[in-house]
Amino acid sequence: MLDLTITPEQQKIQQLARNFTAQHIIPVAREWDERGGFHEFILAENKKIGLNCMAVPVEYGGPGYDSVTQSLVAEEWGYGCVAFATTLCGNGLSSYPLAIAGTDEQKKLYYGRLVGGGMGGFALTEPGAGSDAGSCTTVAKLEGDEWVINGTKCFATTCGYASIMVVFASTDPDKGVKGLSAFIVEKEREGVLVGAEEHKMGIRSSNTVELRLKNVRIPKTHLLGKEGDGMKIAMKTLDMARPIVASMSVGAARRALDEAVQFAKTYLDVNGKPIGRHQAVAFKLADMATQVEAARQLVRNALRLKDIGVPYTKEAAMAKTFCTDTAMRVAAEAVELMGHYGYSKDSVVEKLMRDAKVTQIYEGTNQIQRIVISGLLLNS
Ligand SMILES: Cc1cc2nc3c(=O)[nH]c(=O)nc-3n(C[C@H](O)[C@H](O)[C@H](O)COP(=O)(O)OP(=O)(O)OC[C@H]3O[C@@H](n4cnc5c(N)ncnc54)[C@H](O)[C@@H]3O)c2cc1C
Numbered sequence: 001m002l003d004l005t006i007t008p009e010q011q012k013i014q015q016l017a018r019n020f021t022a023q024h025i026i027p028v029a030r031e032w033d034e035r036g037g038f039h040e041f042i043l044a045e046n047k048k049i050g051l052n053c054m055a056v057p058v059e060y061g062g063p064g065y066d067s068v069t070q071s072l073v074a075e076e077w078g079y080g081c082v083a084f085a086t087t088l089c090g091n092g093l094s095s096y097p098l099a100i101a102g103t104d105e106q107k108k109l110y111y112g113r114l115v116g117g118g119m120g121g122f123a124l125t126e127p128g129a130g131s132d133a134g135s136c137t138t139v140a141k142l143e144g145d146e147w148v149i150n151g152t153k154c155f156a157t158t159c160g161y162a163s164i165m166v167v168f169a170s171t172d173p174d175k176g177v178k179g180l181s182a183f184i185v186e187k188e189r190e191g192v193l194v195g196a197e198e199h200k201m202g203i204r205s206s207n208t209v210e211l212r213l214k215n216v217r218i219p220k221t222h223l224l225g226k227e228g229d230g231m232k233i234a235m236k237t238l239d240m241a242r243p244i245v246a247s248m249s250v251g252a253a254r255r256a257l258d259e260a261v262q263f264a265k266t267y268l269d270v271n272g273k274p275i276g277r278h279q280a281v282a283f284k285l286a287d288m289a290t291q292v293e294a295a296r297q298l299v300r301n302a303l304r305l306k307d308i309g310v311p312y313t314k315e316a317a318m319a320k321t322f323c324t325d326t327a328m329r330v331a332a333e334a335v336e337l338m339g340h341y342g343y344s345k346d347s348v349v350e351k352l353m354r355d356a357k358v359t360q361i362y363e364g365t366n367q368i369q370r371i372v373i374s375g376l377l378l379n380s
Helices: 008-035 041-048 067-080 082-101 104-115 173-179 230-266 279-307 313-337 339-343 349-359 366-378
Strands: 120-123 139-143 146-157 164-170 180-186 192-197 208-219
Touching: 008 041, 008 067, 008 082, 008 349, 041 082, 067 082, 067 230, 067 279, 082 104, 082 120, 082 146, 082 164, 082 230, 082 349, 104 120, 104 164, 104 180, 120 146, 146 164, 146 180, 164 173, 164 208, 164 230, 173 180, 180 208, 180 230, 230 279, 230 313, 230 349, 279 313, 313 339, 313 349, 313 366, 339 349
Parallel strands: 120 164
Antiparallel strands: 139 146, 139 164, 146 208, 164 180, 192 208
8 A cells, every 4th residue: 555645755655664563563453452561562663764763853853754744653553453553652742732832951851861761751630630730739849949740640651651741730820721731741750659540442553651750850850842832732632642653543544444444345145255245245345444544635635734734623633533533433343343253352343443443532632633623623
């Protein structure tokens, strides 16, 4: 499948990611899903081929790939396994706040750790503050030249292993979202405690933990942007991250489609005819393929807007909603089309269906995306 709408350089990177997925992810994804634990080895393998920290600019030691290129790679990883893709894309998510608000010194510190092979984390969500980030109860107080952070974050991806994180805390709780600020916190700071690991339905080998911050002292210079900029930084970060989640979802949907097509060609009905010869099955496959292609084009559109520097918040939210809903729908259709085999742990599609579900939830649920889209429609 050669995509002639992308540049030769992008085709080369897409092929690199496809080969990497075939060699290092697909053969082991099921095993990791069953046994749990964290597939840490994949970071080192990925670093070897230069797809680590795709978003880090060249002047800070990264490859500085454009957004469409990052999306092509995320689709390939998502094709292999959404859990692995979540880990591999995590350094992108956690580093976006630096691109948005980081000083040169902050970028050197943060990107330096990622490029060196470390992992980053993004800790916004709390037990009582998910969609409504303004309800954040983690607080940061300035004492002399240091910020002192106290609070608990939850569902923090990769934070059990991350060497550096962006943590959101309120510097003025009376101001709600306007009092939210973003900080760089290194793992080795005293008082950074990793709590329980979440026991999840899908993306089981992705690391998702509670993060406790007890009197964590960081230098004053670890504040990103200004006090009160936290919400703005978080929203811009999510604009950047949503098309990447959307891309992983396109990969998962494409995999479900491939599995279903293969099954329809080879599984015979009682008369010895492949079930794909039945129009009801063939039409279902046609609809699934159309949705996958539409999803891919929607995400490409959002990222092309981003790469040419025009507003893309609405298109990013649309891509996130449509692509992740498509992944869930196509995976569920594939399970149904494959009957008892699709429902069995022996099939790939049951895992795809469990994994796809999270993409509709994290980085802002699809209800929140619809609030973003409709808000921009109604208030413009
Ligand atoms: C596997 C996994 C990994 C994650 N990784 C991270 C991470 O690395 N960092 C991080 O900060 N967070 C992370 N999250 C958290 C994730 O971003 C939140 O789960 C998500 O934003 C939703 O918040 P919530 O779970 O608290 O749900 P809630 O906000 O409590 O929402 C519950 C339900 O109510 C709906 N709802 C809420 N408000 C509205 C509204 N105004 N209108 C309509 N419907 C509404 C929601 O759509 C949802 O269906 C992760 C979550 C998961 C599951």
